[in-house]
Amino acid sequence: MSDRSQLLDAGRPFAFDETREAEFTRLEPRYPERDSLIMPALWLVQEQQGWISREAMEYVAERTGAYHAQVFELATFYTMYHLRPPGKHHICICRTLSCYLREKQLLVDWLAANLDLVPGAVTEDGRFSLEEVECLGHCGSAPVVQVDGVFYEDMDEEKLGALIEDLRSEAI
Numbered sequence: 493m494s495d496r497s498q499l500l501d502a503g504r505p506f507a508f509d510e511t512r513e514a515e516f517t518r519l520e521p522r523y524p525e526r527d528s529l530i531m532p533a534l535w536l537v538q539e540q541q542g543w544i545s546r547e548a549m550e551y552v553a554e555r556t557g558a559y560h561a562q563v564f565e566l567a568t569f570y571t572m573y574h575l576r577p578p579g580k581h582h583i584c585i586c587r588t589l590s591c592y593l594r595e596k597q598l599l600v601d602w603l604a605a606n607l608d609l610v611p612g613a614v615t616e617d618g619r620f621s622l623e624e625v626e627c628l629g630h631c632g633s634a635p636v637v638q639v640d641g642v643f644y645e646d647m648d649e650e651k652l653g654a655l656i657e658d659l660r661s662e663a664i
């Protein structure tokens with residue numbers, strides 16, 4: 493699993509655009525407990541920027557009135573939050589028990605061998621990124637891979653290869 497404690501700077505301050513500001517304002521009254529607003533606010537950041545930079549975490553802390561450490565804890569704990577710009581196609585491989593026992597490592601190794609892609613990284617051409625994640629909730633059909641939010645169950649190297657080939661053949 494990649495090191496999620498290393499934050500990346502975007503090199504510019506973050507602020508919600510008009511659409512996200514309106515959504516944040518709509519959500520605020522629903523979360524009288526301000527800490528509960530951190531996760532939806534992080535989600536809005538990711539929707540806008542594609543990932544969550546250090547500056548954006550500071551912004552979320554300011555907007556929600558939370559401690560920076562609380563925002564950091566949530567953003568780094570949940571792998572659904574991207575802490576660096578993802579590739580065009582984001583691949584998640586479940587690393588939890590059922591998938592571990594059903595050889596999820598073969599899939600990770602296949603990506604390393606064929607795309608030179610390791611967990612936490614993006615391919616040189618920016619087309620694929622990989623993250624190892626906790627249980628994706630489809631343990632009965634392990635090993636499970638999620639690509640761009642779509643689940644692929646009972647995966648093996650051959651199916652993964654075919655899937656990557658399909659994605660590669662898309663127009664850039």
Ligand code: FES
Nearest residue numbers: 586591628630631
């Ligand atoms: S252990 Fe992999 S989906 Fe649950």
